[in-house]
Amino acid sequence: MIITISREFGSGGRELGKRLADALGIPCYDHQIIDMVAEKEKLNRDYVSSMSEKDIKVFYPTTIGCSFAGMNYALRQSMSIAVAEHDLLRELAEMGDCVIIGRAADVVLAERRPFNIFVCADDASKLRRCRARERSDEQLTDREILRKCRSIDKQRRAYHSAYSPMAWGSAAGYHLCINTSGQDIKTLIPPLVAYLEAWQRSEPIK
Amino acid sequence: MIITISREFGSGGRELGKRLADALGIPCYDHQIIDMVAEKEKLNRDYVSSMSEKDIKVFYPTTIGCSFAGMNYALRQSMSIAVAEHDLLRELAEMGDCVIIGRAADVVLAERRPFNIFVCADDASKLRRCRARERSDEQLTDREILRKCRSIDKQRRAYHSAYSPMAWGSAAGYHLCINTSGQDIKTLIPPLVAYLEAWQRSEPIK
Numbered sequence: 001m002i003i004t005i006s007r008e009f010g011s012g013g014r015e016l017g018k019r020l021a022d023a024l025g026i027p028c029y030d031h032q033i034i035d036m037v038a039e040k041e042k043l044n045r046d047y048v049s050s051m052s053e054k055d056i057k058v059f060y061p062t063t064i065g066c067s068f069a070g071m072n073y074a075l076r077q078s079m080s081i082a083v084a085e086h087d088l089l090r091e092l093a094e095m096g097d098c099v100i101i102g103r104a105a106d107v108v109l110a111e112r113r114p115f116n117i118f119v120c121a122d123d124a125s126k127l128r129r130c131r132a133r134e135r136s137d138e139q140l141t142d143r144e145i146l147r148k149c150r151s152i153d154k155q156r157r158a159y160h161s162a163y164s165p166m167a168w169g170s171a172a173g174y175h176l177c178i179n180t181s182g183q184d185i186k187t188l189i190p191p192l193v194a195y196l197e198a199w200q201r202s203e204p205i206k
Numbered sequence: 207m208i209i210t211i212s213r214e215f216g217s218g219g220r221e222l223g224k225r226l227a228d229a230l231g232i233p234c235y236d237h238q239i240i241d242m243v244a245e246k247e248k249l250n251r252d253y254v255s256s257m258s259e260k261d262i263k264v265f266y267p268t269t270i271g272c273s274f275a276g277m278n279y280a281l282r283q284s285m286s287i288a289v290a291e292h293d294l295l296r297e298l299a300e301m302g303d304c305v306i307i308g309r310a311a312d313v314v315l316a317e318r319r320p321f322n323i324f325v326c327a328d329d330a331s332k333l334r335r336c337r338a339r340e341r342s343d344e345q346l347t348d349r350e351i352l353r354k355c356r357s358i359d360k361q362r363r364a365y366h367s368a369y370s371p372m373a374w375g376s377a378a379g380y381h382l383c384i385n386t387s388g389q390d391i392k393t394l395i396p397p398l399v400a401y402l403e404a405w406q407r408s409e410p411i412k
Contacts, residue, residue, distance in 0.1 A: 008378070120378045128411065171375045172214070172326045177383035182410040191404050194397035204388040205334065 001026075001200060002093050002114035004105040006160070006168065009152040010126030010145075012180045013119035014101055019189045021099040024196075029092055030101040037084045051081045053102055053159045102156070106174070107164040115196065118174040122181040123149075175199070207232075207406060208299050208320035210311040212366070212374065215358040216332030216351075218386045219325035220307050225395045227305040230402075235298055236307040243290045257287045259308055259365045308362070312380070313370040321402060324380040328387040329355075381405070 003020065007013020014030055021028035034052055038045040051074075086108045092098055093109050100109070106116040121129070123146055130145045140148070157168040166173035176195070178188070209226065213219020220236055227234035240258055244251040257280075292314045298304055299315050306315070312322040327335070329352055336351045346354070363374040372379035382401065384394070 118377050118383075122378075125411070169377045171324050171377050171380070171383035171385070172328075174377070174383065175385045175387075177324075177377035177380065179377070179381045181381075183405065184408050184411060187404045187408045188401065191397050191400035194400055195394065198393045198397050199389065202390050202393045205331070205390060 001097050001196070002105075002109055002112050003099045003196070004109065004114045004116045005099060005101045005119060006104075006106060006116070006156075006174070007102065007119040008121060008126070008169070009149045009156070010129045011119045011121035012125075012129055012185050016117075016119055016178065016180065016185050016188070016192075017099045017101045019186055020192060023189050023193050024097070024099075026097040026099060028099040028101065033085060033088060033092075033100075033103060036088055037081060040088070041081065041084050043081070048081055051078050052085065053104075054078060054155050104160050104163045107160070107166075115176075115199065116174045118169060118171075118177040120169065120177065120179050122179075125181045125183075207303050207402065208311075208315055208318055209305045209402070210315065210320045210322045211305060211307045211325060212310075212312060212322070212362075212380070213308065213325040214327060214332070214375070215355045215362070216335045217325045217327035218331075218335055218391050222323075222325050222384065222386065222391050222394070222398075223305045223307045225392055226398060226402075229395050229399050230303070230305075232303040232305065234305040234307065239291060239294060239298075239306075239309060242294055243287060246294070247287070247290050249287075254287055257284050258291065259310075260284060260361050310366050310369045313366070313372075321382075321405065322380045324375060324377075324383040326375065326383065326385050328385075331387045331389075 001024075003017070003024075005013050005017040007016075017030065018028045031049075034049050035045060037043075037052075038048040041048070085103050089100060089103060089105050089108050092100065093112050093114075100114075106114060126149050127142055127145055130140075130149070134140070160168040164173070169177075171177050176192075178192075180188070207230075209223070211219050211223040213222075223236070224234045237255075240255050241251060243249075243258075244254040247254070291309050295306060295309060295311050295314050298306065299318050299320075306320075312320060332355050333348055333351055336346075336355070340346070366374040370379070375383075377383050382398075384398075386394070
């Protein structure tokens with residue numbers, strides 16, 4: 001079973017994916033994807049990270065005042081990183097059951113019929129989560145944190161829309177959408193595992 | 207615990223709500239709401255049903271060629287039925303734990319902090335479900351059935367949007383969104399009950 005996790009920034013989607021993978025005894029791929037692509041493409045890790053899951057359209061040379069050649073290079077790089085990531089997703093899925101966080105894996109791996117989860121949360125929960133992992137030299141106001149959340153989600157939505165006609169975060173595009181607002185994620189894992197097992201056990205109705 | 211079910215037409219949301227209520231040993235309100243409102247307002251049951259969960263805007267007198275007075279009457283009726291339904295929802299919620307299907311109960315009862323579920327499914331599953339409950343004198347083609355599904359969902363979306371800024375069927379507006387595609391709903395009930403219990407057990411994080 002391949003499980004994909006799409007997630008709003010700050011919703012705890014990564015924690016949920018990691019805990020779910022641990023409970024199922026299967027690997028969870030997230031930042032490792034960036035490391036692997038950086039190594040394979042011989043690119044700097046931070047650079048790959050900065051280009052990953054971004055709206056490809058922003059790299060198109062439409063902004064007046066930007067270097068046309070430079071923009072074209074960024075566009076080519078962004079696209080080649082996306083291609084390398086998607087190739088890697090297919091290789092990882094080929095290797096066996098796993099959880100994959102982000103990177104439009106729900107669309108890229110559609111032929112393998114993954115179980116697609118979307119994770120979201122309200123603003124209060126996102127603030128709490130972002131504050132908990134804030135670096136000591138990073139002192140953002142609540143408003144700045146929420147602006148960052150929205151900005152990253154906007155990129156993720158745009159990245160997803162480049163590959164799928166189904167709207168990012170629209171219930172119909174996923175098997176299960178989980179709202180983690182005010183919840184301790186680890187308490188939700190056992191019933192989620194039970195849900196996945198029931199889903200797998202059930203004979204598909206034709 | 208008040209549980210609200212919003213659902214795409216043909217997704218099995220009503221069955222899921224009914225089975226969930228049975229498993230929890232609490233009442234489930236769906237068609238009963240129409241019966242109760244019809245009785246209270248001294249209106250014909252089928253008439254209340256035909257006006258329920260409809261886009262209120264369609265009754266506004268903007269269509270050229272329609273009777274202004276007649277449209278105004280329909281608008282007034284549609285609004286008074288919605289008001290009566292919402293008053294009733296509050297009374298039912300006051301009486302104790304229950305499952306409520308549709309009628310924007312997620313928004314109307316927001317102050318009681320209900321657990322809001324959205325149920326959706328793919329076209330193949332909707333077709334199968336609609337065929338299974340088709341009347342013998344109703345012979346629709348697949349295309350006609352799906353058109354009917356979309357038309358009813360459009361009404362439900364519009365009805366919901368009259369009361370909430372959150373888009374109908376957008377993951378962020380619900381605690382859990384369940385896709386029933388190709389699934390036998392009764393197998394999903396035990397893990398769903400476990401999920402609800404875990405949710406209730408968990409202390410809300412401030």
